[in-house]
Amino acid sequence: MTAGGGGGAYRRVVIDLFRHPKNRGPLPDASASAEGANPLCGDRIRVELRGDHSHVTEARFSADACALCIASASLLTERVRGMSADDALKIDAVWLFASLEGEPPPGRRKCAILPLDTLRRAVAALPPA
């Protein structure tokens, strides 16, 4: 994995997912949701899940956020669908950066990590099976 600040593959992944994000938009009748914000840069995201601890059946996000944050949310909501809560909570930054095909520069890591933290809180809020 290469550092992403300017890396070609990383940049293409981020821009493509920003322009064509998957799972963007509200999830009606969500079983659990969590909101997160980066207080200084202003990224705001809400992750909504349907399912229970044994099985996440649907995952969507809403965000007013930068391209990296939206790309990260798109990847994570794709990844978590079909997982149990225990497995979902194991998704980490290593997987995320590998999926982004590069590590964000130090000053932007928080943009990528915000959806991961928010997803974890949403997963923790899922009802028991």
Place this chain on the structure above:
Amino acid sequence: MANKYGLIDPADPALRDESEVALATLVSATAGSSKKIGAKMIVGKSGRIIGGVTIGGCVDAQVVEAADALFDKDDADRRLLSISLDDDEAWEIGLTCGGTLEVLLTRVDLGAADDPTIAAHRQAMELLSAGEPTAIVTPIQSGAASYAAAIDALDDASLGDRTFVDRIAPPLTLVIVGAGQIAMSLTRMARELEMRTVIVDGRDRYATRERFPEADDVLIGMPSEIVGAIDANRRTAVLLLAHDYKYELPVLRDVLRKPVGYIGMLGSRKRGVAMRDLLRSEGFTDEELARVHTPIGLDLGGKAPAEVALSILSEIVAVYSGKRA
């Protein structure tokens, strides 16, 4: 004035101790007037003067004299005052405006619950509070009582001869996305212009009451959702001052298809072109994208936050006054 619309509210502290007032309204001008048609002055029976039908001088003085005379007559509640501006001496030295003004004087009994002017003004306030562009209709020829009506409900054909229709617009609401320094200056200036301000940001350290004591609302959350929930109309102006695409794009996607009267976005011309290109690729039309004023504000040359705020407010005043901006 008695309130921001120039309407009379008997409970207004500015009218305390007054039993009666004369409401003077500028209803016509054959030459360029220094104030808009509909400009108002209230003359209290005790001598109190609030507002003005011109920017001052001899005309307002004549209106005050006529109001005093109206109080002395028990048989008249209304008078149409015609004032010539053709002062011979002033003409000689080129310091006259020329023409004729007409000012409608109406006597108002502040203690009478059934006073027709108070009733009409109360009705107008209710309509305006609901965001409805409103008119106070005064049949001058027939002498019938004034009444208030929503402008959309007015039927011009039924108004009759010499009827004055005083159109009153609800205040402008500025929805300001981005709680930075320009927004802070702007909310202070907007208050003086009697505009409502709503500050929107996702950052709770920026969008604080401490930073925006003059704002009518300070809302924290996802800006596109907050703006999307606002009941926008032509009297709503949306100002994108965050200088950050993360807020600009989602908010523009919403407001470009709403009937707001003004959309402005902070940033360079080049940035504006890029933003338009991106939204065009998503299906927005050139006509929709042309609604975005970017760079925002009139080009006054200033760079300081307060100077930029002034240029933005100048553009908004120009747009809503029907001038090209």
